Amino acid sequence: MTTPQRHLPSIERLVSAVAADLPLPRPTIVGLARLLVEKIRQRAGEVPAFDTIVALLRHDIALLLAPSLRPVINASGVLLQTNLGRAPLSQAARHALQHGAGSVNIEYDLAAGGRGERSVHLAGLLRHLSGAEAAIAVNNNAAAILLTLTGLAHGREVIVSRGQAVEIGGGFRIPDVLRQSGATLVEVGTTNRTYVRDYAEAITERTAMILQVHTSNFRMQGFVHHAELSELAELAHQRGILLVDNLGSGSFIDVSTYGLVAEPLVPDRIKAGADVVCFSGDKLIGGPQAGIIIGKHAQIARLAKHPLMRAIRLDKLAIAAMQATLQSYVTQTAPTDIPIWQMMSRSSDELYHRATAIAQLLPAPWQVRACTSTIGGGSLPGETLPSWALVCPHPHPDLLAQQLRHAPIPIIGRIQDDALWLDLRSVAPSDDAVITTTLGAHSLQ
Numbered sequence: 001m002t003t004p005q006r007h008l009p010s011i012e013r014l015v016s017a018v019a020a021d022l023p024l025p026r027p028t029i030v031g032l033a034r035l036l037v038e039k040i041r042q043r044a045g046e047v048p049a050f051d052t053i054v055a056l057l058r059h060d061i062a063l064l065l066a067p068s069l070r071p072v073i074n075a076s077g078v079l080l081q082t083n084l085g086r087a088p089l090s091q092a093a094r095h096a097l098q099h100g101a102g103s104v105n106i107e108y109d110l111a112a113g114g115r116g117e118r119s120v121h122l123a124g125l126l127r128h129l130s131g132a133e134a135a136i137a138v139n140n141n142a143a144a145i146l147l148t149l150t151g152l153a154h155g156r157e158v159i160v161s162r163g164q165a166v167e168i169g170g171g172f173r174i175p176d177v178l179r180q181s182g183a184t185l186v187e188v189g190t191t192n193r194t195y196v197r198d199y200a201e202a203i204t205e206r207t208a209m210i211l212q213v214h215t216s217n218f219r220m221q222g223f224v225h226h227a228e229l230s231e232l233a234e235l236a237h238q239r240g241i242l243l244v245d246n247l248g249s250g251s252f253i254d255v256s257t258y259g260l261v262a263e264p265l266v267p268d269r270i271k272a273g274a275d276v277v278c279f280s281g282d283k284l285i286g287g288p289q290a291g292i293i294i295g296k297h298a299q300i301a302r303l304a305k306h307p308l309m310r311a312i313r314l315d316k317l318a319i320a321a322m323q324a325t326l327q328s329y330v331t332q333t334a335p336t337d338i339p340i341w342q343m344m345s346r347s348s349d350e351l352y353h354r355a356t357a358i359a360q361l362l363p364a365p366w367q368v369r370a371c372t373s374t375i376g377g378g379s380l381p382g383e384t385l386p387s388w389a390l391v392c393p394h395p396h397p398d399l400l401a402q403q404l405r406h407a408p409i410p411i412i413g414r415i416q417d418d419a420l421w422l423d424l425r426s427v428a429p430s431d432d433a434v435i436t437t438t439l440g441a442h443s444l445q
């Protein structure tokens with residue numbers, strides 16, 4: 001004996017069951033109901049009970065209306081976590097986003113009462129901070145590289161050291177971008193050693209530029225030689241070609257003051273003679289996602305006029321947040337105001353005290369343990385900062401991690417040595433209370 005196969009409910013009946021108490025136009029609900037019924041039809045097997053289908057429909061509607069981009073607490077100990085939006089913005093940048101949200105004079109000259117230039121909002125600040133003659137900003141550094149190569153080297157040759165023809169992440173590889181831009185890659189030197197003479201021998205009448213790429217996500221040690229940027233600038237300019245420097249992160253603050261290996265400083269690259277320098281807005285600059293391109297008037301003007309520029313230009317919200325971020329460097333308040341530098345400057349003692357203060361309010365299994373944070377975001381590979389974490393030994397740390405991801409404000413930790421670690425260096429002190437409440441509320445069995 002088999003139970004009779006249930007029939008799929010009519011769309012009309014389903015919609016009527018939910019429409020009364022939902023603030024949605026009926027055609028929208030009809031559309032979602034159709035999709036759901038079709039999904040059930042295609043899924044071979046028994047048709048669920050009517051009430052179950054109604055519940056599924058309510059779930060689909062709730063999912064559609066819930067914000068999926070949610071604030072989370074980054075307790076991973078990776079300060080620039082790309083999957084968590086890289087650099088958190090300063091308060092000033094957050095305020096600026098509010099101003100940027102409405103109608104703004106993004107391309108309107110208020111003095112003249114006519115069309116203005118989008119680039120003016122950041123160019124002055126970037127010139128001041130870097131010493132470069134000109135500056136533009138685009139969607140991200142990947143776009144900055146694509147524009148620079150397309151605009152300045154299309155149909156010509158670009159010389160790159162073999163040690164720098166790298167993959168940056170997410171499948172973004174220097175040789176691929178070069179091909180995409182219509183330029184020809186000419187690799188010189190060897191993986192570990194490239195000399196100025198290697199570049200010199202590769203220059204032909206087809207050469208447009210030497211491209212220097214910061215190897216930001218790995219570090220080579222031992223029998224290694226790189227040509228100095230200033231030597232390459234001298235060579236390039238003697239031979240009438242350009243020197244372009246992809247800095248990756250770039251920084252306006254010397255990270256060695258935080259006990260880390262030095263990361264190139266943006267003004268030093270201009271001083272060394274690079275014609276064009278590009279870097280990310282949301283790594284060590286600590287701003288919104290952006291690609292900054294600075295350099296000589298002639299080259300920046302050419303890039304600004306390139307048709308690709310229109311496709312990758314920065315939007316008003318990012319411009320607003322970037323302007324506020326850059327202003328913090330001008331006023332020299334960046335170390336205290338921009339979250340990435342706040343994270344860097346937290347002392348081990350301070351983190352220990354925060355961790356013990358939280359642990360005192362938690363059930364026994366939570367412990368305070370020393371750990372190390374990393375910088376992340378493809379910058380400062382292998383570099384760590386001492387930190388303190390809340391650690392919960394747990395038979396299933398992944399289960400506990402999952403519970404914390406489902407909290408009203410999800411907490412993202414890391415699993416290490418069969419325990420869940422919540423590293424406080426990447427957590428703002430103002431989030432300690434949320435961590436305490438969330439951990440206190442979760443069963444640890």
Ligand SMILES: *Cc1c(COP(=O)(O)O)cnc(C)c1O
Nearest residue numbers: 140141142168216248249280378
């Ligand atoms: C991060 C990085 C990029 C890509 O920058 P995005 O802003 O993420 O697009 C390119 N090159 C280098 C060397 C990098 O480190």
